[in-house]
Amino acid sequence: MSHDYIHQNRRLSQSNASWIQQFACEDIDCLIICRGPIRKEVMDVFTEMGAKYSILLSEKDSIIYQNALAPELRLISDPTRIHRVPDYTGASKEERDQRIQQIIQIAKDNGHNSIFAGYGFMAEDESLVRAIEESGLTFIGPCSRTVRQAGLKDEAKRTALAADVSVVPGVDDLTVRTLLAKASREGGLDVIAKAHQLQIPDGASDADQAEALLAASYQALVDVISIDEIAAQAEIEVAKLFDQQPNNRIRLKAIGGGGGKGQRILVAPKDYPGDHHTQVKDAASKVPALLREVLNEVKATGRGDNKNVLIELNIETTRHQEIQVIGNGEWCLTLGGRDCSLQMHEQKLLEVSTTVESLQRAIDASDQHPAQQEALAMDLAILERMEDEATRFGSAV
Known part of the structure; x- marks a missing residue:
């Protein structure tokens, strides 16, 4: 905790400015429920801020990899600050709901007033965040x-x-399309709803009714469509995209997860060999097996799980740019971007901060190098457009 470029004294209560003092975090007593490098970073920052914390420890951390002790565990000498759970998320919706309640109870039993879930995975689970909010604890992150x-x-x-924010072309409503196709075969959405003792709203469009029926099925922990049916519909949708874009690869992406x-x-x-029709058919035939792999990997195969999967054109030549957005429900602004293009196996190795000001300075300093200046000017234009779109998106959520 002594590296000058990394570690700082973040105890804002020690500031001479009263305005800064109001953001002091010494009253935080947080249960950290993420793992890996993010957990270590959070522990370091909380220590620098004077905040208290405990962590979850899963069997995967403590038993399966018992000879590869996570470095953050070496920093905790008080065993009461380590709370053991079988795993962090559970393998099904029922197990996830049970784990959420267990996490909340651990936090309350040990006097914590907040929970931090890191980034991705559990931090993007609405049911977790909502349960924490309803429990009276503070979730450190978006509502x-x-x-x-x-x-x-x-x-x-x-x-x-x-x-009006740009997105990758593809299909984002696979499960809705699957349910509508099933309804056309089995006599309508009403028939399916009644078979599962569910209700759907009157007067809405077919797509809205299908969406509502799916939402009701998640709540009731029932499946109105099977993985086999979703996989079959996905193969149809992919074949349509491949027919239009035979030179492009396609990416299947779970709606949850990360990393x-x-x-x-x-x-x-x-x-693939053969004529166009044969090529499209053979390429799309791989979809069912890969879709099952996707759902298995993010543990979305349980009864009542949302099994929607995105189908997107794979962007072959791209840079991974992220925009930092902050807002409070009334206003939203951006804090520049991060270029995360240097990756290995789709994992970030390096993140480079980019801002309008830094790019403009680089442009001004490269007046003797026209090609470099042109490239930087393009980077600046892209960043400005992305920040504009990010502001609109942030305001929308």
Whole structure:
């Protein structure tokens, strides 16, 4: 905790400015429920801020990898600050709901007033955030409404489209399409709803009714469509995209998860032998198996799980840029971007901060190098556009 470039004294109560003192965090007593490097970073920052914390420890951390002790565990000498659970999320919706309640109870039993879930995975689980809010504890992160609209990738894409924000072309409503196709075969959505003792709203469009029926099924922990039916519909949708874009690969992406998990890429039809029809058919035939892999990887195969999967054109030549957004429900602004293009196996190795000001300075300093200046000017234009779209998206959620 002594590296000058990394560690700082963040105890804001020691500031001479009363305005800064009001942001002091010494009253935080947080249960950290993420793992890995993020957990270590959070522990360091909380220590620097003077905040108290405890952590969850799963069997995967403490038993399976018992000879590879996580470095953050070496920093905790008080065993009462380590709370053991079988795993962090559970393998099904029922287990996840049980784990959420267990986490909340652990926090309350040990006097914690807040919970931090890191980034991705559980931090993007609306049910976790909502349960924490309802328990009276503080979730350090976005509210449950924002998590629903921005955390699940399908909801996020729909929100983005409504806010005129650019998205990757593809299909974001696979489960709705699957249910509508099933309804056309079995006599309508009403028949399916009655078979599962569920209700759907009157007067809505077919797509809205299907969406409502799916939402009701998640709440009731029943499946109105099977994984086999979803996989079959996914194969149809992928074949349609491949027919239009035979030179492009397609990515299957789980709506939850993160860190590169829950994704598979389909080989483009052009790489298969035969005529166009045969190429498309063979390329799309790989979908069912890969879709099952995606759902298994993010543990979304349980009864009542949301099994929607995004189908997107794979962008082959791209840079991974992220925009930092902050807001409070009334206003929203951006704090520049991060270029995360240097990756290995879709895991970030390096993040480079980018701002309008820094790029403009770089442009001004490269007046003797026209090609470099042109490239930087393009970077600046892209960043400004992305920040503008990010502000609209942030305001929408």
